[in-house]
Amino acid sequence: MAKKLKLNGTVVSQSIAWIYDWFGIATINPAAVSDFLDEANGEDVEITINSGGGDVYSGAEIYTSLRDYHGNSTVKVVFAASAASVIAMGGKKVLMSPAGQMMIHNSSTSAWGDRNDMNDTATMLKSVDDSIANAYVNKTGMSREELLGLMDQETWMDAVKAKELGFVDEIMFSESAPQTTNSAAGGQVIPEEVINKIRNEFLSKGGFTSQSPALGDGGPEGIIDLNAKTPSASVNTNKGGAPTGLTAEGLKNQISQMKGENKPMDLNQLKNEHPDLYNQVVQEGVTNERQRITALNELAAAPGAVEIVKNAIEAGQTVAEASFAIVQASIAKKGEVAAARQHDAQNSGVNDVPVQESTTPEAKKAAEEVQAQTEAEEVIAEMKRLRGGK
Structure with a gap:
């Protein structure tokens, strides 16, 4: 008898699977599938998929594990969308429920940065789409251009359509499956x-x-x-x-x-x-x-603040922490500018020109106080600007 595994829920990486477990959300992760296949150790396995997809890299890792398995593997599709459809392609034999659905589409992500960053992101997504298409090509025998076209359209398939295009080998229970079925929502991917x-x-x-x-x-x-x-x-x-x-x-x-x-x-x-x-x-x-x-994100308008804000979002920092980092960077930048000016002045010989000292100690002290007050006001003004004038 074949060893059985049910893959329900969102496809995620092993490093964050515990967070979904903590919220009681079902997940599919590479380590769980790999452990199951290791335990099966060449015996026949039967894997049922009911998933709206999720992380494309984790889906690709599971697909690779299934393709690499040296025993017989049968995948039964109830619902396989996005990354879950890639996983389904890993079975040596793929069956689909007559009430099932499969969906393929282009990869997506979120990005932050300038136009160069956006171009890099677009290039990365195109490469990911090509790699996803490879899995579909190997299973269906269709051309890459045909499959990329189906992905562009976000193609939904019932059991009959999926078999017709070669995504599945057989329809479970009956060859006369209905062509209209209910579809489910996508994976609950936590941001x-x-x-x-x-x-x-x-x-x-x-x-x-x-x-x-x-x-x-x-x-x-x-x-x-x-x-x-x-x-x-x-x-x-x-x-x-x-x-x-x-x-x-x-x-x-x-x-x-x-x-x-x-x-x-x-x-x-x-x-x-x-x-x-x-x-x-x-x-x-x-x-x-x-x-x-x-x-x-509102702080990103400050000069030189884009990278600081990006790091703050990724690190979970507060607005106050990011504001302080931006002010520190601004002060450091001013210091660099002042040092550069000093260096230029030194090279020009201006520093060698005698300077007329203030005629009295009182005048000299007053000038120093004015300078200190000006610098303090600049820092306070910078802080207010970053906090929206507050």
Whole structure:
């Protein structure tokens, strides 16, 4: 009997799979598939796919593992879109449910930078599309141009169409499958900014009561320390009793009232017993992260601030931290300009010209005070500008 594996959920890299586990979101990651194939050790395997896709590189890694497997592999498609469709191409035999769907399209990403960065990103995406098409070419025997055209159009296929084009070998149960089926939404890909925020806030600051996970392992136990010190806040409820506004401290108090105790609660337990509360916490985290990124992007207009803002977004820094870094860079730049001017003056011989000293110590002191005041006002003005005039 063949060993069986179900691949449900979003395709992600192993390094962030634990975050999805923490939120209770099903994932497909290369390490899990590789471990399954290693354990099968050449025996027949049967893999069922129900996924809207996700990370293209992780999908390619899983596809490669399946193609490289030295035993018989059968892939059964319920829903395979985007990166999940690439995974499906890895099976030695591919079957599709008569109610199934498959979708292929071009790769996509987000980018930040000038026109050169955008051109580089476009070149990278074209290369990724070509590599995805390779998997489809090997399975279907269609030409690269035909497949790239289908990807450009974002092509959806039911079981009959997928078999006709060669994406699957057989239709499960019956050869007379209906051509109209219901489709599902794409993978729930957590934005990279949110993942970085979770890493920085919950891992580096000890947000877990259990040992913080190392990236790439199986992930944390999934217990949040609700007893950690957080800013106090109240919980507002609507007429139905559901919370309408919540912070970490408010969450702690609300759960304590519901449970009649003040102990850490497992995330899955919170999700199952109080889904409204769980969903609000997740939504609030996403909203706060979007606001942080928007505020940081507003700082990018400052001279030389683009790279600083980009790094701040990736590192999960606050607006205040990024503003301080921009001001520091501005001051350093002014210092470099002043040093360059001094160097030019030294080479020109201007410094060798005798300078008439102030006639009195009082005049000299007054001049120094004016200069110091001017420099201080410049720094304050820079800070206000970066904070939108505040």
